[in-house]
Amino acid sequence: MSDTDQPPQSETLRTPIVAVLGHVDHGKTSLLDKVRGSAVSEGEAGAITQHIGATAVPLETVSSMAGSLVDPDDFDLPGLLFIDTPGHHSFSTLRSRGGALADIAILVVDVNDGFQPQTVEALDILKRTGTPFVVAANKVDTTPGWNPQDGSPIKPSYDGQSDRARQMLDTNLYEIIGQLSDEGLSADLYWRVQNFQKNIGVIPVSALTGEGIPDLLAVLMGLSQRYMKAEMAVDIAGPGAGTVLEVKEERGFGATLDVVLYDGTVREGDTIVVGGTNGPIITEIRALLQPQPLAEIRTEKRFERVDEVKAAAGVKIAAPDLDAAMAGAPVRVVRSRDTDEVIRDVQAELAEIEVNTEEE
Ligand code: GDP
Numbered sequence: 001m002s003d004t005d006q007p008p009q010s011e012t013l014r015t016p017i018v019a020v021l022g023h024v025d026h027g028k029t030s031l032l033d034k035v036r037g038s039a040v041s042e043g044e045a046g047a048i049t050q051h052i053g054a055t056a057v058p059l060e061t062v063s064s065m066a067g068s069l070v071d072p073d074d075f076d077l078p079g080l081l082f083i084d085t086p087g088h089h090s091f092s093t094l095r096s097r098g099g100a101l102a103d104i105a106i107l108v109v110d111v112n113d114g115f116q117p118q119t120v121e122a123l124d125i126l127k128r129t130g131t132p133f134v135v136a137a138n139k140v141d142t143t144p145g146w147n148p149q150d151g152s153p154i155k156p157s158y159d160g161q162s163d164r165a166r167q168m169l170d171t172n173l174y175e176i177i178g179q180l181s182d183e184g185l186s187a188d189l190y191w192r193v194q195n196f197q198k199n200i201g202v203i204p205v206s207a208l209t210g211e212g213i214p215d216l217l218a219v220l221m222g223l224s225q226r227y228m229k230a231e232m233a234v235d236i237a238g239p240g241a242g243t244v245l246e247v248k249e250e251r252g253f254g255a256t257l258d259v260v261l262y263d264g265t266v267r268e269g270d271t272i273v274v275g276g277t278n279g280p281i282i283t284e285i286r287a288l289l290q291p292q293p294l295a296e297i298r299t300e301k302r303f304e305r306v307d308e309v310k311a312a313a314g315v316k317i318a319a320p321d322l323d324a325a326m327a328g329a330p331v332r333v334v335r336s337r338d339t340d341e342v343i344r345d346v347q348a349e350l351a352e353i354e355v356n357t358e359e360e
Pocket of ligand 1: 022023024027029030031205208
């Protein structure tokens with residue numbers, strides 16, 4: 001290898017970005033709350049980090065929640081970053097350099113309700129953006145006669161049910177597998193899936209009792225490690241790239257951007273180019289904000305300032321002239337590059353977003 005073939009010094013594996021999709025009331029919010037709640041009840045300091053618009057769960061925490069299903073020594077990705085469920089429309093506009101912002105997704109389906117209109121919509125978006133995903137067949141605890149085993153991996157919990165409860169759950173699970181097949185997708189219960197690139201894994205879970213959550217985390221971690229490692233290798237010290245989740249007015253800051261950063265670093269003082277309704281906006285970052293840690297809530301300040309943020313992360317950016325910024329638009333740090341070149345990049349991406357929105 002010659003010197004020029006060396007990867008950048010700061011090349012690092014970043015956290016995969018996970019989105020949760022599904023029909024209303026099928027349990028997206030509950031599932032995320034359960035993941036956050038069980039992480040926190042593991043009791044370690046730094047079990048999770050609450051970001052703007054996202055929650056970071058480090059590998060150690062994934063591993064302690066997943067028990068024997070995840071051995072941290074088998075992984076070198078740093079954990080999982082869950083985007084707080086933004087709804088379908090926003091998911092379809094949340095893109096990064098031509099792909100989907102999320103590296104991987106959880107499609108939540110109520111095991112009793114099966115496929116509903118927004119399930120099909122979500123599936124169409126996942127297919128169109130080529131996002132790998134697993135299906136969480138949620139609310140298994142509502143199966144008549146279910147004997148809950150809080151927080152257990154699904155297999156022992158399933159094996160511990162009465163024949164009748166198991167049969168009822170099986171009927172519902174195979175209904176979902178059939179509905180996936182009607183959509184042209186080959187799927188099976190996740191423990192039967194050999195090749196996750198060809199077959200969709202269905203994971204029975206309960207966001208209420210936590211059953212199957214260890215499995216869900218293990219599969220997400222395993223899929224990311226196995227199939228996404230190359231994409232996760234980023235130049236972490238390089239100029240940041242992200243996508244706007246939301247544009248929000250904040251007292252004392254004016255219009256701010258809630259951003260998911262998927263590449264590089266952003267720093268206070270950086271010049272950024274942001275997609276806006278009237279074309280790219282060029283501005284300078286005044287402040288980078290994160291939610292106050294829980295213990296500090298009594299100070300009544302909702303945010304704390306940070307000097308820099310590294311991918312993958314959610315962060316609030318305060319800067320002048322952001323009123324016309326758009327949700328779904330790209331954000332790029334200029335740093336040592338030519339500003340015009342960065343503007344052209346942002347324009348090209350904006351054109352792509354417009355084409356995609358017109359298609360819908
Ligand atoms: P979302 O609209 O997809 O975010 O759905 P929510 O998370 O708000 O859940 C909708 C309703 O289903 C709420 O009343 C939840 O308490 C309930 N729910 C969600 N997951 C489960 C589950 O696994 N078991 C049971 N029994 N109820 C659940």
